[in-house]
Amino acid sequence: GQQVMQIPQYQHVQEGEDFTTYCNSSTTLSNIQWYKQRPGGHPVFLIQLVKSGEVKKQKRLTFQFGEAKKNSSLHITATQTTDVGTYFCAGTNAGKSTFGDGTTLTVKP
Amino acid sequence: EAQVTQNPRYLITVTGKKLTVTCSQNMNHEYMSWYRQDPGLGLRQIYYSMNVEVTDKGDVPEGYKVSRKEKRNFPLILESPSPNQTSLYFCASSLFPTGDGYNEQFFGPGTRLTVL
Numbered sequence: 001g002q003q004v005m006q007i008p009q010y011q012h013v014q015e016g017e018d019f020t021t022y023c024n025s026s027t028t029l030s031n032i033q034w035y036k037q038r039p040g041g042h043p044v045f046l047i048q049l050v051k052s053g054e055v056k057k058q059k060r061l062t063f064q065f066g067e068a069k070k071n072s073s074l075h076i077t078a079t080q081t082t083d084v085g086t087y088f089c090a091g092t093n094a095g096k097s098t099f100g101d102g103t104t105l106t107v108k109p
Numbered sequence: 110e111a112q113v114t115q116n117p118r119y120l121i122t123v124t125g126k127k128l129t130v131t132c133s134q135n136m137n138h139e140y141m142s143w144y145r146q147d148p149g150l151g152l153r154q155i156y157y158s159m160n161v162e163v164t165d166k167g168d169v170p171e172g173y174k175v176s177r178k179e180k181r182n183f184p185l186i187l188e189s190p191s192p193n194q195t196s197l198y199f200c201a202s203s204l205f206p207t208g209d210g211y212n213e214q215f216f217g218p219g220t221r222l223t224v225l
Contacts, residue, residue: 043199
């Protein structure tokens with residue numbers, strides 16, 4: 001079945017440093033979604049990428065979808081303490097959603 | 110307010126005692142899904158439903174049942190819970206079936222289940 005790998009599992013940064021998490025799928029994805037889960041909270045949708053090579057930005061967050069639609073990345077520029085949480089990518093295929101294991105970001109002020 | 114609600118939020122039970130976790134959404138979404146979240150394992154899909162009376166297995170369906178008799182409700186049933194089903198459970202819904210069009214999943218607040 002479809003597998004989605006996400007690295008790194010944990011990332012500790014100093015406030016102001018950049019952060020990147022990577023997502024790799026064993027199969028070609030029709031689309032990929034990114035979610036953020038704050039400690040003690042539920043996943044919250046950030047964005048969906050659909051097109052090969054697509055790049056989308058949300059303020060300090062940049063999302064990329066690979067040309068082969070099998071990998072994706074989330075990059076945060078100049079992290080802030082409000083960025084703490086776990087970031088998940090999710091690949092979807094005909095109703096089935098497969099989530100990566102997530103990257104937990106901690107930010108030291 | 111558009112939302113997904115789950116009940117109960119916390120539950121401690123014993124092995125073998127049947128339980129139901131309810132999930133309801135008020136957004137008229139076609140798609141609903143159940144996930145379990147365990148430390149280091151991310152979110153794993155248990156069952157999903159593309160519409161009323163249509164349900165399909167996710168990656169970890171063993172030990173669980175679901176039903177979709179109404180569009181807004183998607184209960185998760187554990188007929189005979191076991192300790193390995195101790196987990197944090199999330200219900201989610203989406204406007205379009207996943208894979209078609211814009212399909213942001215809205216998650217409920219979660220149900221923390223402990224099976225002794």
